[in-house]
Amino acid sequence: MEDTHSVEMKFHHITVAYVLLLFSVVAFADSTGTGRITLTSLPDSAVFYINGLERTPDEDNGFTIDPGPVLFEIKQRRVVVFSTFFILTATEVQKIPINCCTGTCALLHVTTEPPGAVLSINGNIVGTTPFLDGFMRPGDLSIMVTRPGYIPVIRRLSLNTDSSEVHTFELEQTQAVKDSLAAAKRALRRKRQILQGSLFGGIGCVALIAGGYFDQRAYRHLEEAQKASEDYDAARSDPACQAAKEEYKSQREQAERPILYRNALYGVVGACLAGFYLSIVF
DSSP, X not given: OOOHXXXXXXXXXXXXXXXXXXXHHHHHHHHHOOEEEEESOOOTTOEEEETTEEEOOOTTSEEEEOSEEEEEEEEETTEXXXXXXXXXXXXXXXXXXXXXXXXXXXXXXXXXXXXXXXXXXXXXXXXXXXEEEEEEOSEEEEEEEEOTTBOOEEEEEEEOTTOEEEEEEEOOBOHHHHHHHHHHHXXXXXXXXXXXXXXXXXXXXXXXXXXXXXXXXXXXXXXXXXXXXXXXXXTTTSTTHHHHHHHHHHHHHHHHHHHHHHHHHHHHHHHHHHHHHHHHHO
C-alpha cells in the first residue's frame, strides 16, 4: 500500500500538469482566435472588400476575420468610397464609424509620409493612413495624425458640400528619435572604421613581414654575388675563374626575384597605410 506522502505527491503532479495544460489551451485559443470588424452603419448599395475579397456583413453589421493586416474598403458603383488599413489582433473588435450622410456627402482622403499613422477626426480614431472616406458630412473638422517616434500633427479644415479633398501630412521624427538614429549611425560608422583599419593594418603587417623576409633573402644573394665577384677578380687567371663568374651570375639572378617580391610587398604596405588613413578620416 502506498504511503500518504506518495499519494499527495502524485496528486500534486497531476494538478500542476492540468494547470499547465489549461494555460496551453487558453494560449493556443488566443493565438488562433479570430478578430471582428463592426460598422456603425451600412451605406446603401455598398459592396465591402476585406484584403481584396468581397465580403457580406452578418446580421450584426460586422465581419469575423482572421487576425493580421486588414485593408477594409467600401465600393459604390465599382468606385472606392471608403478605405482604411489596420492590424487586427486575435479576439479584437475593430469598430469602423461610417457616417452615412443624407443628401450630398464630401470625400476626404488623408495620406501620411511615412504611412501607418493613426488618424483621429474630431477626437475620434477613425483608422490608419492612408485613409479615404466618401461619407463625410460637410462642415468643420479637426484632424490629428499620430505615429510612434513622430511629432503629432493637427490640422483644421472645412469640408464643403460635394467636395473632394486630399490632405498629405509630412511627419517629422521627434528629436529623441533623431538623436537615437544619429547615435546608431555614428556607432555603425565607428564599427566600419575599426573593421577597415583592422583589415588594412593586418594586411599591411603581413606584407611588411614578408617584404622583410624577401629583403633579407635578396641581401644574402647580393652578398654571395659580391663574394663571387671578388673571387673572380682574384682568380681571373686561374681556371676557377669561369666557375666564379658563373656563380656571380647565378647569385645575381637569384637576388632579382626576391627584390621584385620585396618591392611589390612594400607597395602593398604603402597602399594599406593609405587605406588605414582613409578609414579613419572617412
